Amino acid sequence: MRKRLALSHLPTPIQRPQRLAEALGVDLYVKRDDMTAGAEAGNKIRKLEYLLAAAREEGAGCVITCGGLQSNHARATALVSASLGLRSVLFLRTSDPSAAAPLEGNVLLDRLAGAEIRLISPEAYRDRGALMAEAAAEIRAAGGRPYVIPEGGSNGLGALGYVRAMEEIRKQLDLGLAGGKPFDVIVHACGSGGTAAGTALGAARYEVAGEVRSMAVCEDRATFARIVVGIMDDARALEPRLGSPAHLVIDDSAKGPAYGVSTPEQRARILQVARLSGLVLDPVYTGKAFSGLWDLAERGELSGKRVLFLHTGGLPGLLAQGATFADAL
Numbered sequence: 001m002r003k004r005l006a007l008s009h010l011p012t013p014i015q016r017p018q019r020l021a022e023a024l025g026v027d028l029y030v031k032r033d034d035m036t037a038g039a040e041a042g043n044k045i046r047k048l049e050y051l052l053a054a055a056r057e058e059g060a061g062c063v064i065t066c067g068g069l070q071s072n073h074a075r076a077t078a079l080v081s082a083s084l085g086l087r088s089v090l091f092l093r094t095s096d097p098s099a100a101a102p103l104e105g106n107v108l109l110d111r112l113a114g115a116e117i118r119l120i121s122p123e124a125y126r127d128r129g130a131l132m133a134e135a136a137a138e139i140r141a142a143g144g145r146p147y148v149i150p151e152g153g154s155n156g157l158g159a160l161g162y163v164r165a166m167e168e169i170r171k172q173l174d175l176g177l178a179g180g181k182p183f184d185v186i187v188h189a190c191g192s193g194g195t196a197a198g199t200a201l202g203a204a205r206y207e208v209a210g211e212v213r214s215m216a217v218c219e220d221r222a223t224f225a226r227i228v229v230g231i232m233d234d235a236r237a238l239e240p241r242l243g244s245p246a247h248l249v250i251d252d253s254a255k256g257p258a259y260g261v262s263t264p265e266q267r268a269r270i271l272q273v274a275r276l277s278g279l280v281l282d283p284v285y286t287g288k289a290f291s292g293l294w295d296l297a298e299r300g301e302l303s304g305k306r307v308l309f310l311h312t313g314g315l316p317g318l319l320a321q322g323a324t325f326a327d328a329l
């Protein structure tokens, strides 16, 4: 097994939101990975447990990563780095890099954690790999030891965090929790592919679910299929015991107008979910994924199935978009 830092509170609970399940007519469970930790909570911390273990082993003193302006991954990296005494450098994508980033949501938390933020344009972001490598070279030249983490922590090593999450669910099922039987389908939001890759590999390895439905929040199906297959190959190279993945369906029907931009219907559903269950979804990831699940339920595609929704977190992203909910409330 690969080295791992214990950074999160595990196992996260699997809950049954009764009234929401009844409203949708679905045998619905929710894996609360929004509860993996405190302010650093969400799915990214499971990947960071492996990535930062590797950074530590290499003697790194500084972590470099990237994401959208309101990146949950960047925020988790900044906070966990602070807890480990590591410096963090975040390349964040924004339409106007010359304007100061508003002190809200994830950016506020990044700043609190002392991260160095470098705002870059969407064009520059396309070359994020080269930009991060350049920053790493500069740090090395100055005598420092950088460790670069790709967008979303999504590489083979990071994906092992979700293989392990599936092992965790297997243990919960073995204890008789959540009905004790495997799920028919796991539904989750897909943004950089690492969660999908680890979940699909782990769901098969630990017989947790026959199908993983990854709801794309930005790119289309074909793009994500390519990305996720690449990450699964890398993960298997690190852990040869991993066999074939569960049936993986990348579904881009709920991706909305753009990354970070939701539809009025998706926002209305975020509101309904909160009122029916107390679960808080976000407009960037989990609200889109759950809206996709809702569509499947309405079309009868989930009837008779045991469904697990993976709640991957994202609360600060919601808090940075309050104004977009004015019409729905």
Ligand SMILES: *Cc1c(COP(=O)(O)O)cnc(C)c1O
Pocket (backbone or CB within 6 Å): 042, 043, 044, 072, 073, 152, 154, 189, 190, 191, 192, 193, 194, 195, 196, 282, 285, 286, 312, 313, 314, 315
């Ligand atoms: C990053 C993120 C996702 C997507 O996970 P990937 O592994 O990047 O595909 C889903 N939900 C939330 C809240 C996230 O922050």
